[in-house]
Amino acid sequence: xxxxxxxxxxxxxxxxxxxxxxxxxxxxxxxxxxxxxxxxxxxxxxxxxxxxxxxxxxxxxxxxxxxxxxxxxxxxxxxxxxxxxxxxxxxxxxxxxxxxxxxxxxxxxxxxxxxxxxxxxxxxxxxxxxxxxxxxxxxxxxxxxxxxxxxxxxxxxxxxxxxxxxxxxxxxxxxxxxxxxxxxxxxxxxxxxxxxxxxxxxxxxxxxxxxxxxxxxxxxxxxxxxxxxxxxxxxxxxxxxxxxxxxxxxxxxxxxxxxxxxxxxxxxxxxxxxxxxxxxxxxxxxxxxxxxxxxxxxxxxxxxxxxxxxxxxxxxxxxxxxxxxxxxxxxxxxxxxxxxxxxxxxxxxxxxxxxxxxxxxxxxxxxxxxxxxxxxxxxxxxxxxxxxxxxxxxxxxxxxxxxxxxxxxxxxxxxxxxxxxxxxxxxxxxxxxxxxxxxxxxxxxxxxxxxxxxxxxxxxxxxxxxxxxxxxxxxxxxxxxxxxxxxxxxxxxxxxxxxxxxxxxxxxxxxxxxxxxxxxxxxxxxxxxxxxxxxxxxxxxxxxxxxxxxxxxxxxxxxxxxxxxxxxxxxxxxxxxxxxxxxxxxxxxxxxxxxxxxxxxxxxxxxxxxxxxxxxxxxxxxxxxxxxxxxxxxxxxxxxxxxxxxxxxxxxxxxxxxxxxxxxxxxxxxxxxxxxxxxxxxxxxxxxxxxxxxxxxxxxxxxxxxxxxxxxxxxxxxxxxxxxxxxxxxxxxxxxxxxxxxxxxxxxxxxxxxxxxxxxxxxxxxxxxxxxxxxxxxxxxxxxxxxxxxxxxxxxxxxxxxxxxxxxxxxxxxxxxxxxxx
Numbered sequence: 001x002x003x004x005x006x007x008x009x010x011x012x013x014x015x016x017x018x019x020x021x022x023x024x025x026x027x028x029x030x031x032x033x034x035x036x037x038x039x040x041x042x043x044x045x046x047x048x049x050x051x052x053x054x055x056x057x058x059x060x061x062x063x064x065x066x067x068x069x070x071x072x073x074x075x076x077x078x079x080x081x082x083x084x085x086x087x088x089x090x091x092x093x094x095x096x097x098x099x100x101x102x103x104x105x106x107x108x109x110x111x112x113x114x115x116x117x118x119x120x121x122x123x124x125x126x127x128x129x130x131x132x133x134x135x136x137x138x139x140x141x142x143x144x145x146x147x148x149x150x151x152x153x154x155x156x157x158x159x160x161x162x163x164x165x166x167x168x169x170x171x172x173x174x175x176x177x178x179x180x181x182x183x184x185x186x187x188x189x190x191x192x193x194x195x196x197x198x199x200x201x202x203x204x205x206x207x208x209x210x211x212x213x214x215x216x217x218x219x220x221x222x223x224x225x226x227x228x229x230x231x232x233x234x235x236x237x238x239x240x241x242x243x244x245x246x247x248x249x250x251x252x253x254x255x256x257x258x259x260x261x262x263x264x265x266x267x268x269x270x271x272x273x274x275x276x277x278x279x280x281x282x283x284x285x286x287x288x289x290x291x292x293x294x295x296x297x298x299x300x301x302x303x304x305x306x307x308x309x310x311x312x313x314x315x316x317x318x319x320x321x322x323x324x325x326x327x328x329x330x331x332x333x334x335x336x337x338x339x340x341x342x343x344x345x346x347x348x349x350x351x352x353x354x355x356x357x358x359x360x361x362x363x364x365x366x367x368x369x370x371x372x373x374x375x376x377x378x379x380x381x382x383x384x385x386x387x388x389x390x391x392x393x394x395x396x397x398x399x400x401x402x403x404x405x406x407x408x409x410x411x412x413x414x415x416x417x418x419x420x421x422x423x424x425x426x427x428x429x430x431x432x433x434x435x436x437x438x439x440x441x442x443x444x445x446x447x448x449x450x451x452x453x454x455x456x457x458x459x460x461x462x463x464x465x466x467x468x469x470x471x472x473x474x475x476x477x478x479x480x481x482x483x484x485x486x487x488x489x490x491x492x493x494x495x496x497x498x499x500x501x502x503x504x505x506x507x508x509x510x511x512x513x514x515x516x517x518x519x520x521x522x523x524x525x526x527x528x529x530x531x532x533x534x535x536x537x538x539x540x541x542x543x544x545x546x547x548x549x550x551x552x553x554x555x556x557x558x559x560x561x562x563x564x565x566x567x568x569x570x571x572x573x574x575x576x577x578x579x580x581x582x583x584x585x586x587x588x589x590x591x592x593x594x595x596x597x598x599x600x601x602x603x604x605x606x607x608x609x610x611x612x613x614x615x616x617x618x619x620x621x622x623x624x625x626x627x628x629x630x631x632x633x634x635x636x637x638x639x640x641x642x643x644x645x646x647x648x649x650x651x652x653x654x655x656x657x658x659x660x661x662x663x664x665x666x667x668x669x670x671x672x673x674x675x676x677x678x679x680x681x682x683x684x685x686x687x688x689x690x691x692x693x694x695x696x697x698x699x700x701x702x703x704x705x706x707x708x709x710x711x712x713x714x715x716x717x718x719x720x721x722x723x724x725x726x727x728x729x730x731x732x733x734x735x736x737x738x739x740x741x742x743x744x745x746x747x748x749x750x751x752x753x754x755x756x757x758x759x760x761x762x763x764x765x766x767x768x769x770x771x772x773x774x775x776x777x778x779x780x781x782x783x784x785x786x787x788x789x790x791x792x793x794x795x796x797x798x799x800x801x802x803x804x805x806x807x808x809x810x811x812x813x814x815x816x817x818x819x820x821x822x
Contacts, residue, residue: 049424050096052087059165060084060100061118066174068093069359069421071291071321074118078106080688081641115291115321161686162191162694163643169263169283171545171557172240172272173477173490178638181557181591181603183209183649183680185696187262194692194730194744194772196785196815197256200284205748206726208680208696209266209280214719214753216796216807218376219336219343220407220441221251226266226279227653228676228702228720234276234611237283239365239417241433241471242273242496246535249465249500250437251409254284255347255369257310258328261285266680267630267651268609270587271559274494274541278609278628278655279676286365289324289353290314295822302815306334306343317352326351337811339398339517340405341374359421366414373407375400375443378798378805380456380514381755385763385795385806388453394517395808399458400444401509401520411437425479432472439465444509444521449803456514460527462505469498490545490559497538504531532572539565553595557605560588565612581622585610602635613659615668623670628655644685652677654705662708673706674717690732692744697725704757712757719796721751721765730772740776745769755797761804766794768809781819788812 052063057079065072070093085102097108097116107121164186166176177184185207197203200222201212211225224231236243236252243252256262266280273281294314301307310330317323329348336343349367356362377400383393415433422428442462449456473494480487507527513519545559568580591605607630613623634649658672679699686692702717716722730744748768755761769790774783787810788794794809 048091048093048096050087050089050091052084052096052100054084054086057082057084057104064093064097064100067424068096069424071115071355072118073115073291078120079104079118082106160190161643162188162194162684162692163645163686164188164261167261167263168240169237169265169281171490171547172475172492173488173545173547175488175547176638177645178599178601178636179555179593179595180636181555181593181605181634182607183266183632183634183647183651185264185266185682185684187264189260190686191692191694192256192259192262194742194774195728195746195770196772196783196817198815200254200256200262200282202787203256203259203262204264204282206694206696206728206746207264208682208698208725209678210264210282211720211724213809214796215798216376216794216809217337217811218807219253219341219373220375220409221253224277224282225720226264226277226281227651227678228700228717229277229279229653229655229674231277231279231281235279235281237273237281238413238433239286239431240283241415241431241473242276243435244469244496244498244537245467246498246500246537247502249463249502249535250439250467252411252437253371253373253409255330255345257312257330258286258347258349258367259284260287266649267605267632267653268587268589268607268628270563270585270609271561271589271607272492272543272545274496274539274561274563275565275585275611275625276609277611278626278630278653286349286367287312287314287326287328287351288363288365289326289351291316291321291324294326296819298817298819300815300817302334303813304335304337306332306815308332308334322355324353336374337396337808338374338377339396340400340402341377341398342372343374344372346370359427361419362416364416366412368412369410371407371409373409374405375407375441375445376807378446378800378807380446380449380453381761381797381804381806382449382453383514384808385797390454390515393514395811397514397517398520399446399456399512399514401524404442404460404526405444406440406442408440409437411435427477429473429475429477431474433470435467435469435471437465437467439463442505442526446514446800446805447803448801449514450511454513454515455511457511458509458521460505460507460509460524462527464503466501467498469496471496484550486549488547488549490543492543493541494543495538495540498536500535500537502531502533502535503529506530529573534570534572536568536570537566539563555593555595557589557591557593559590560586562586563610567612567614569614579616581612581614583610583612583625585625585627599638599640600635601637603633605632605634606630607632613657613670615659617669618665618667623659623668624657626655626657628653630654642685642687644683644687646683647681649680650678651680660708669708671706671708672704674702674704676700676702676717678702690734690742692728692730692732694726694728694746696727697723699723709757712759715757715759716754718754718757718759718798721753723749723751725749728770732774732776742774742776743772745771750794753797755804755806756799761797761799763795763797763806766792766809768792768794779820779822781817781821783817783819785815785817786812 061072082104084100087096087099108118170180170182170184187203204210204212224235233245263283268278269281296312298310312328314326327350332345334343347369351365353363379393382388413435418430420428444458444460446456447459475492478489505527510521510524512521541563543561548556564584566582570578587608589607593603595601611626613626615623630653632651637646653676656673657670660672662669681697683695704712707713726748728746732742752765753763768788771786771789791812795806797806
């Protein structure tokens, strides 16, 4: 099947393509041999090349751990607000760390093989230590360098910040957020804990530029829209590897309790990740093994009959640092705001890290998730959003049939990640994951509204799908200098193979009286099969990136990628010959950043994207890929000596060549072109006083520029607000009689939207309030969280068969939790 990806290219390109495909298949074996050789050698050089400027001590320790290829253990409180001394030259790790800690009052000791622990030495009488580095004059000019945040070895009590120090999502390299030349938000674990998020959609509510609930309350999966463009099928990633969902064959609704953080990258990302949405992507970062002992159990209860238990364990598997583990899981039984719609889940995710050698680390991870859910319920606009003489339709109205309704999903994955240091400044990363998702769904939905404004006609739709995916990403990272230029280079080769078996049913169902809460309609026959097919998609991509720093201030980022993609569809119903399509495309990014000494970092960037458009035109010719480009101008400000990050971004994003249905001929055509321009503002801060703040605002100006439907030309994209914003503030008392008590709240504003392409049906704006109260005492944490505390109406509306339907947003939810950590 891989060879078919290369069939439609020239002879020269075919040779290159087949070589790349072959390399993808044999590279895991090469990496495995490298691991075995490294494990047998287990040698560590006595002297290393260090280049660590004076900076905050946590960042300096993480840089030391990266350059010395060791693990650092330290208490976050003991190093906070301290400044390191600069270290440069050929030194042993002991010599380098001794210089690094000068003036901090700290020392270190061996914590085991390849592990160093930073400690506070006992106080000595009649001895005055040198003043802390933060109080003495600095003679070295500060240099911003990539920071590696070693989250798994820091004390958890100190890891309470809403502000992340770095991310790999935007560049696949370890750099601080301040040096990332693209708009990105990082939702940390502590932020998710404070807000008690129970879905990925909830985690995104205080994030600019992204919509996760455009159609209201949806328990089945998470919609993703970035900067006005949908990314639900191809914008979801787990640990940097794509979770593609071709044609909504299956669906994903990732468990947020299993995430260490969630990264939201806005704007095109094809230059690193291949085909995808022009608006951006979401990268779900799973919890990883930790060498620090971790034990957490949690019990939750809430309205709609919710009962849930969680656990999170981690630590060393033996007395050495060779093996460490993480085991996360939950069990939930719950109803929802809708009658007959459950939200039950079983989730378990084990992971083990093996320190095979001084420079080689392998992490094995797996997960299993089983959901028993129901579908969202679209109600006629007249009776929900608008006036109806018959009254108001109950919010909990279930329009399906309880005897046949189901949404059962089972997903699992197994994979590993290998990191091997080739030299002090060079390493390789190899990731592989095999995943499988099965969906067994049948729903009865409202289709049109009768003239009596009571009777609703319905259809039944079923989907039985199974998706298997093999995803591989191979990376080489390196650092070197050419004169005054400091290079951080990345080269990569990735591969995906996705197989989807899909069987869908469709048929008429009986009518119901929408105002009779218990009218499920007369019995009807199960819908017949109308589609039975297998889809196989392949993608191979090579990419190269260079981040060039000049005089510690200028940062130029250049990246490019070339993809070969193919799609084959086998019709199992008619037995017709398979339909295949092959595409190839190059994409890229160029960005320039200036790093001021005061923490300001303005940047400008240009990037492109592509997305295969599956299908043929009226002449039987395959559609060409969707393409587009983005210009972005932004500025980031990291206030010195604080955990505060402020960002602003202006963007101009164009999407071209997307497929539409010509309303005059009812044929698919490739004429779509839309533009989205806007402004995104975000501020995130965690102050030592106990105050945490999240603020965001998005201004969107989107327009359909070219279309096969003249009614939508010049109009806004449906279900897309022109502006939305949010503010969250939480304060935790750090002393006195109220020590450990926290109280917080937030407000979310969403501007008006349109429910149709012609912009004739306007959906009003709304403001939703949230609140939280918690108390931490010894090993316990008690919390009470409110979402939509005032039970404000909110709607996602659309046109279906000439009638407008609306789905209510999430109603008021109350969740109480008790957590015990030891």
